[in-house]
Amino acid sequence: MGGGIYLIQDEDRLVEMIEQAYDNEDRLQELLEKYPNLIAGDQIDRATPRQWLLISREMPIPAEDEVNGQWSFEHLFLDQNAIPTLVAVKHTQDDRIRREIVGQMLDYAANVLIYWPIESIITQFESNCRDMGRDPEQVFEEFLGTDAHEDRFWDKVKTNLQAGKLRLVFVSDEISPELRRVVEFLNEQLDPSEVLALEIKQYVSQDGLKTLVPRIIGQTAEAQQKKASATRERRRWDEASFFHEFETRQGYEEAQMARQIQQWVRRHEPAVEVVWGTGDLYGGFLAKLKLKGRKSIALFTVDISGDFVISSSSYATQPPFDSPANWQELRSRFSSIGLSLPADSSETRLPTFPLSTLQDESALQQVLETFEWIVEKIQLGS
Numbered sequence: 001m002g003g004g005i006y007l008i009q010d011e012d013r014l015v016e017m018i019e020q021a022y023d024n025e026d027r028l029q030e031l032l033e034k035y036p037n038l039i040a041g042d043q044i045d046r047a048t049p050r051q052w053l054l055i056s057r058e059m060p061i062p063a064e065d066e067v068n069g070q071w072s073f074e075h076l077f078l079d080q081n082a083i084p085t086l087v088a089v090k091h092t093q094d095d096r097i098r099r100e101i102v103g104q105m106l107d108y109a110a111n112v113l114i115y116w117p118i119e120s121i122i123t124q125f126e127s128n129c130r131d132m133g134r135d136p137e138q139v140f141e142e143f144l145g146t147d148a149h150e151d152r153f154w155d156k157v158k159t160n161l162q163a164g165k166l167r168l169v170f171v172s173d174e175i176s177p178e179l180r181r182v183v184e185f186l187n188e189q190l191d192p193s194e195v196l197a198l199e200i201k202q203y204v205s206q207d208g209l210k211t212l213v214p215r216i217i218g219q220t221a222e223a224q225q226k227k228a229s230a231t232r233e234r235r236r237w238d239e240a241s242f243f244h245e246f247e248t249r250q251g252y253e254e255a256q257m258a259r260q261i262q263q264w265v266r267r268h269e270p271a272v273e274v275v276w277g278t279g280d281l282y283g284g285f286l287a288k289l290k291l292k293g294r295k296s297i298a299l300f301t302v303d304i305s306g307d308f309v310i311s312s313s314s315y316a317t318q319p320p321f322d323s324p325a326n327w328q329e330l331r332s333r334f335s336s337i338g339l340s341l342p343a344d345s346s347e348t349r350l351p352t353f354p355l356s357t358l359q360d361e362s363a364l365q366q367v368l369e370t371f372e373w374i375v376e377k378i379q380l381g382s
Contacts, residue, residue: 005203005211017203017211022173025091028200029074031212032087032171033057036077038200039087039169043216052077052085053143056124074171076124080144082156084112084121085167102182105168109193112166118158137295149277149286149298151313155350165192175199175217183218194223237276242284242304250306254355257364258302261287264368272299272375279304289315289375297378299371302355308367309352310334315374316345319381326377333373337366 007015022028032038033054041050055076075087088105129136140150160166170183175197186195197217204210237245239262247255265274265287273290277283287299297318298311312330320326327345334341334351341351358364 005213007205007209007211015205015207015209017205017209020202020204022091022202025089028091028171028173029057029089031200032075032089038212038214039077039085039198040214040216041079043214044167044196044219050079051143052079053125053140054128055121056128076121078157079167082153083160083165083167084157085169086112087169087171089171091172101170102179102186105170109164109166109168112161116161118154118161121157122154149301149311151298151311151350152301152309163192167194167196169196169198171198171200173199173201180217184220184223187218187223188220236278237283237285237304239276242276246284246304246306249304250355253359254306257355257358260364261302261308261368264371268375271379277301286311287371289378291378299374306355307352308355308358309350310339310341312341312345312351313347315378318378320377321345330370330374333370337363337370339367 004016004018007017009015036052036054039050039052041052044050055078057075074089077085077087079085086105086108088101088108090101126136129139137150140153144153168186170179172179175183179197183195183197195218199215199217201213201215202210203213243255243259246258250258262274262285265272265285271290273288273296275286275288277286284301284303284305286301288296289299290296298314300311301307301309303309315321316327321330322345324345331341331343338357339351339353358367
């Protein structure tokens, strides 16, 4: 340990702060749980700083061998692009940090793809929120905004897990040169995963003032070039930009279909509203049904990718579709035009199909008539 930083306070008083080790590893874990911004999202992506949603501290991972029970790692976060971020925290004095800890983290990443269903992640998030006395829906809205499509976000988390699109972060008060070389090597070689080290130094003044200074390590020029596209998915759409880009990507005919769908929403305002989303790869406009005294319900999304996404899981729990008979009637209506909803209304999968499959005017009309019926049923609650 050595070095320091200097603060100039009132009346030009110079305050010297000396680097000091943390009392223990648990303290550093607590700080990350309480202040996720210490993960330095602005250093990970300077163009679009990463934001963090804490899923759980001591996140359990079920072991294949039930005799050995479960294992866990220190923290699981998600960023705004639904990329799971696994955080391992170790004290400088822990001599396992370079060999055992790196191997353990890679074990976590490999097994998380096999043993970690998205349902367990959602359960852990909701449980962690309740433990902190917070409403999970409120926490989620504070993270992504009130126009965020929660079901689609969790669906994207699942997709990233299946694709091995993870971020592994080793945290310590001091990153050794040996660990730095390992992290830089892994970050250059692993794709689409990202491997980083985070050094968080603590400085303390004589009167007890503390300052924390985070620094991201592992972003070599080669690694940054390879992974540059991984987080550049954020673009705020509006009507003009969306339809211009949609027609460029999907063609005139599909753009006209998308306009017809938006016009259907407008005809049902203010009960139904259009919410513009973000994302160069995903995102577009979401149709939401507003209910007095209740949370709005997502009906469907038209993506910039040309997909039409039915938000069935968001209204499957609402009367009358919480009734098996009414759910089956809804499935039957969509099935008659070749669109399939899950047999189990509790399934989180969002039915998605290319908008081009509705090029027949009658098929598009049937879809819109079905949503007329859905809106009416939910409003009546029967």
